[in-house]
Amino acid sequence: MKSVAIIGGGVAGLEAAGKLSKQGFAVTIIERDEHLGGRLNQWHALFPDRKSSTELLSGLIKEISSGVNLITNARILEVERNDDGFAIKINNNRMVTAGSVLLTTGFDIFEAEKKEEYGYGIYENVITSVDLEKMFNSGKPLVNAQGKTPARIGFIHCVGSRDEKAGNPHCSKVCCVTAVKQAIEVKELLPSSEVILFYMDLRMFGRHFEELYKDAQFRHGVQFMRARLSEAFENPDGSVQIRIEDTLLSKPLKMSLDLLVLMVGVQPQKKQGNLVDMLKLERDADGFIKIADTYSPYKTKIPGLFCAGGITGPKTIEETLAEARAVTVEIGGYLRNIENFAGQEQYVMEL
């Protein structure tokens, strides 16, 4: 049975589906939501090249437009591992059988309300980076809760990342460059506004990220302050008062902001909990799915079961796409050698 069931129709799932179906495998995408695309539906423009999120999504969907079986609004009730592979029972009496399963269920976004001291959900002018993407997407003029064009906007990095008390000791990886991208977008909309980023470290690891950071500084006059906020307050006029330690000057600093953007981090997906148990998958200490080894990040300990994308840790779209393509090679190899496939060593010996 040369078939693959892909659970999750986001970036990783769509890319893998397109590539696998072109290789001649029977592919079924099982998606929880009504629409495909996952997180892509939430973003406006992508880093580092500012490509439109909708454009990327429609490109991915075009690749699966023929020959891929789609199941949306799906709730997986049961997964059974048998001699033929996997039998997946879905709500409304639907059933998918496949020789291999690819898990691409993605990640969650940190709930900013949990950092109560930052006032998200309490102060009107404290928003998250996800809210800001929505505001960009709406195409409306950028105003704060009072309808005022913000004169000073602050971005707080590492909200729910590198924060053991928030339950996320890891670096979410994508927020630094997202903040820089969003700061540039704000400056383009409101050139006379003052935009300040409060960072702990600036992790511009990817290709063209450093250029984006320089662009923010050189061309747009975005300010960077090394500081981590402990607490925000609301002024009577609705603006947000912050006090930080300017750690490069070793001095406390206070300022008011018309809009405060929290760069919310990436964390393990909680909704997939049952699925993880059903498949007898393990989680690592950080909560993301445990992989067989660091150098084959898409393999699990269960034969025939693979992972790609944000399910195994924070990743850029570029990395997710690369992983989704790589996993198709692995799945292809597995399905073609299903009897002999016991692990990497045996596979290599056969060649």
Add this chain to the structure above:
Amino acid sequence: MISFGYKIQEDRQIDYDTNKRRILEFVRNGEPSVDWCMSCGTCASACTAAVSADYSLRKLILLSRRGMDDEVAKTVFRCRFCGKCINACPRSVNTRNIVYLMQLAVKKLIGYEI
């Protein structure tokens, strides 16, 4: 003034809302590369004056960005313009000209010189 043996401490906190960034605006006009600084401190590590004097261009640029103009005035005249910092800067900031303009700004705007 009567000495009570104690005094009211100066506020150490930077008040970003009230501070005017006059030196920064002046320097920026003549030397826009001041905005390229990423506070790495390579200039200060190359500085011949920093070994014996409390002087750091990294700090001066930061202080001017925060509007701590009086603080800038306190140490900016300690530079001897050797120019080692220009070679050291990884972002090609015209550091020596920044110090020169900062000194000029202090003289013109604050009227203060050591």
